[in-house]
Amino acid sequence: MKFASKPADENHPYGHGRIEPLITFVVVGFLISSAIYIAFTSIQNIQTPHQSPESWTLYILAAIILWKEISYQLVLRKSKETSSSALKAEAWHHRSDAISSVAAFIGISISLFMGDGFETADDWAALFASIFILYNSFLIFRPAFGEIMDEHTYDDLVSEIRKYSQEVDGIIDTEKCYVRKVGFKYHVDLHAIVKFDITVKEGHEISHKLKDNLKLRLPQIGDVLIHIEPNE
Secondary structure (H helix, E strand, O other), X not given: OEEOOOOOOOXXXXXXXXXXXHHHHHHHHHHHHHHHHHHXXXXXXXXXXXXXXXXXXXXXXXXXXXXXXXXXXXXXXXHHHHOOHHHHHHHHHHHHHHHHHHHHHHHHHHHHHHOOOOOOHHHHHHHHHHHHHHHHHHHHHHHHHHHHOOOOOOHHHHHHHHHHHOOOOOOOEEEEEEEEEEOOEEEEEEEEEEOOOOOHHHHHHHXXXXXXXXXXXXXXXXXXXXXXXXXX
């Protein structure tokens, strides 16, 4: 038997839910493009003799680093509150700017203090930063790709769902539990085991109590489709 008060995609259509990881892909694309541009420019500058940058650029870089790191922390905090991969990617967009600025700050400092022969220190630092940005782009891309492919990567949430299901009177145990992320919410397909000799009405009431308890305990859940299974 299956009991659900409304279709799982009524308020959060899967088509709309797919927009969020696609935005993540776009941001990751910007990160990769930036890293490639930084690497290309750094290699060109390393091969071209040039003077050390002016010392005043360190003050500008210090301000940029502070601003970008604050932006990263604020956006990252919001991404955790909303479980948004797009906001996480945007946070890392700010962090990548901070990283490249830190690398430039270190490189310029070395160039200024060490003098002749170290004019390309900031370019080497920027080249290293571009590699770091590419690596973190992959770390951001991989979960978003798994999300759009409906990979099962929510073991912690499944454990919580099973635990809170046991709080509902009439629920003997849980069986299958599938979770998919749609936008900022999680949609759950849960098989709940109840006594085999209860009426359809009783099973319907138990399923609603279970759904209400799960949404109360886990606000990140958008909807729950419950399958009632007899214990014998």
